[in-house]
Amino acid sequence: MSMSGFVFRRDDRWFGGAADLNAPWLDLAESRLRELVDYQGGSVPTEVAELLVPECREELRLRLWSRLRSEDLVPVPGGCEVPWSGCPDHGDLMEGRAASSGWWCSDPGHRFGVDVFGRLRHCQRPAIAVLSGLEGARTLAVCEGHRYSEVELASYGGEPVTVTDLGSGRAA
Numbered sequence: 001m002s003m004s005g006f007v008f009r010r011d012d013r014w015f016g017g018a019a020d021l022n023a024p025w026l027d028l029a030e031s032r033l034r035e036l037v038d039y040q041g042g043s044v045p046t047e048v049a050e051l052l053v054p055e056c057r058e059e060l061r062l063r064l065w066s067r068l069r070s071e072d073l074v075p076v077p078g079g080c081e082v083p084w085s086g087c088p089d090h091g092d093l094m095e096g097r098a099a100s101s102g103w104w105c106s107d108p109g110h111r112f113g114v115d116v117f118g119r120l121r122h123c124q125r126p127a128i129a130v131l132s133g134l135e136g137a138r139t140l141a142v143c144e145g146h147r148y149s150e151v152e153l154a155s156y157g158g159e160p161v162t163v164t165d166l167g168s169g170r171a172a
């Protein structure tokens, strides 16, 4: 099995000191995680599914606190507006797999993985296009990967999405 193009992101932050499990950014991280799980349907890594039961709430907050920082949850100027990270090429076409930890790109030709909490970082890739006609009539600035996945996923639902490419001058 070829390992080329395989990326696994790991946060080396040491876990120390007292965790502030009431920090407002943790509420945001937790609600993003729940939103992401809804968005994903059934295709969620086992370790995420296990943490979402009410008895594990404190454990979940502790894990979020130790693996993320508040600035991981915000977009960058001129950046993609999708509130979580995906595959650089295929965006949110990610899935959990029974035999391994984390999220994996579901494109059959692409071996790309990101750890469970790494996926919760806001996408910070430069926006290259704006999508309109999405559910809720909103517009969404997207990076290359998220343009691919949003158009792909909208097409399953039969939604007509308009893609407006941004000039190269816009990319930050």
Ligand SMILES: [Zn+2]
Pocket (backbone or CB within 6 Å): 087, 088, 089, 090, 091, 105, 106, 107, 110, 112
């Ligand atoms: Zn991919």
Ligand SMILES: [Zn+2]
Pocket (backbone or CB within 6 Å): 080, 081, 082, 123, 124, 125, 142, 143, 144, 145, 146
């Ligand atoms: Zn993106």
